[in-house]
Amino acid sequence: MRKNTIIGYGGHSYMACDIMLRNGQEILGYFEQEEKKKNPFNLKYLGKESAPEALPILINNNWFVAFDNNHFRKFITEKLLQKNIGNPISIIHNTSLIASGVPIGFGSMIGPGAIINPLSTIGKSVICNTHATIGYECRIMDYAHIATGAVLAHNVQIGERSFIGANAVIKEGVKIGDEVRIGAGSVVTKDVPPGTTLVGTNKQFTPKKR
Numbered sequence: 670m671r672k673n674t675i676i677g678y679g680g681h682s683y684m685a686c687d688i689m690l691r692n693g694q695e696i697l698g699y700f701e702q703e704e705k706k707k708n709p710f711n712l713k714y715l716g717k718e719s720a721p722e723a724l725p726i727l728i729n730n731n732w733f734v735a736f737d738n739n740h741f742r743k744f745i746t747e748k749l750l751q752k753n754i755g756n757p758i759s760i761i762h763n764t765s766l767i768a769s770g771v772p773i774g775f776g777s778m779i780g781p782g783a784i785i786n787p788l789s790t791i792g793k794s795v796i797c798n799t800h801a802t803i804g805y806e807c808r809i810m811d812y813a814h815i816a817t818g819a820v821l822a823h824n825v826q827i828g829e830r831s832f833i834g835a836n837a838v839i840k841e842g843v844k845i846g847d848e849v850r851i852g853a854g855s856v857v858t859k860d861v862p863p864g865t866t867l868v869g870t871n872k873q874f875t876p877k878k879r
Contacts, residue, residue, distance in 0.1 A: 671756060673731045675699040676718045676745055678708075681796070682735030685778055686710045688760045697730060718745060727755035734776060734794060739830040743812045746776055746794050765797075774811065786823070804841070816853070828863060 673689055675682050678699040689696055690710070698713030699705075705714070715726060732755045736742045749755065757775040761767070765783040773779070774793030782800040785791065789803050792811035797803065801815045804823035809815065813827045818836040821827070825839045828847035833839065835853040845851070846863030856870055 671729065671731045672697050673733065673758065674715065674727060674755075675712070676732055676734045676749075677701060677736040678705050678712070679735070679737075681737040681778075683709060684762075684780060684799075685733055685735045685760050686712070688762050688778075691763065697726065724749075724752070724754055729755070731756045731758045733758055733760060733778075735778075737796065737814065739812045739814055739832060742776075742794055743830065746812075768805075780817075792829070798835075810847070 672695045674697050675685060678701045686696060696712055698715040700715050700718035702717055732749065734742050734745045736745065746757065759773055759775055759777045761779040762781045764781045765779045767779065767785045768787040771785050771789055771791065773791040774795060776794035777791055779797045780799040783797045785797065785803040786805040788805050789807040791797065791809050792813065794812050795809050796814040798815060799817045801818065802820045803809065804821050804825060806824045807821050808826045810827060810829040812830045814832045816833055816835040819833045821839045822841035824842045826844045827833060828845050828849060830847060831845050831849040833851045834855060837851045837853060837855045837857065839845065840858045843857055844860045846861055846865065848864050849861050850866045851857060852868035855867055857867065861867055
């Protein structure tokens with residue numbers, strides 16, 4: 670029987686660990702750049718996530734990439750997929766409400782109280798955080814992060830690697846491009862082009878620094 674490993678051990682991973690343990694799943698340990706002094710779940714340090722010698726333990730086990738940085742989460746996930754190592758899993762809290770038939774890509778996390786309505790789709794390695802609400806017919810692309818309390822009305826599209834801040838509201842039919850950052854509490858009423866940072870309303874666009 671496969672057991673679970675965590676890649677990245679920080680704030681985001683704590684929720685992932687809690688969900689796994691609540692589901693009765695065993696966690697073998699975590700991978701990080703170095704052993705963490707703070708270890709609230711008393712997990713074993715398995716080695717650096719980038720070190721080849723740390724990877725064999727993943728071959729016959731599950732893994733979950735727990736970095737909240739969208740770009741780094743993609744980098745680690747794609748590297749492991751290319752090496753065809755282990756089995757990527759999604760983590761879903763038992764208090765979330767997901768409509769029947771909604772596809773959820775591997776490596777995603779659906780947090781406590783999150784709601785995903787009918788005919789929506791969730792890409793791979795997506796974070797739908799605590800009490801996030803995804804309306805019907807929404808599309809959340811790979812490696813996006815919908816933060817705590819954010820609300821997406823119906824028929825919203827969120828681009829790859831985009832971040833929707835806590836308690837932000839996205840109006841129905843809006844398309845958010847790739848690599849967009851929406852600040853906490855923002856209200857988005859029209860489409861947002863790729864690589865944009867938005868704080869407040871659509872009148873306050875800030876080009877993303879590259």
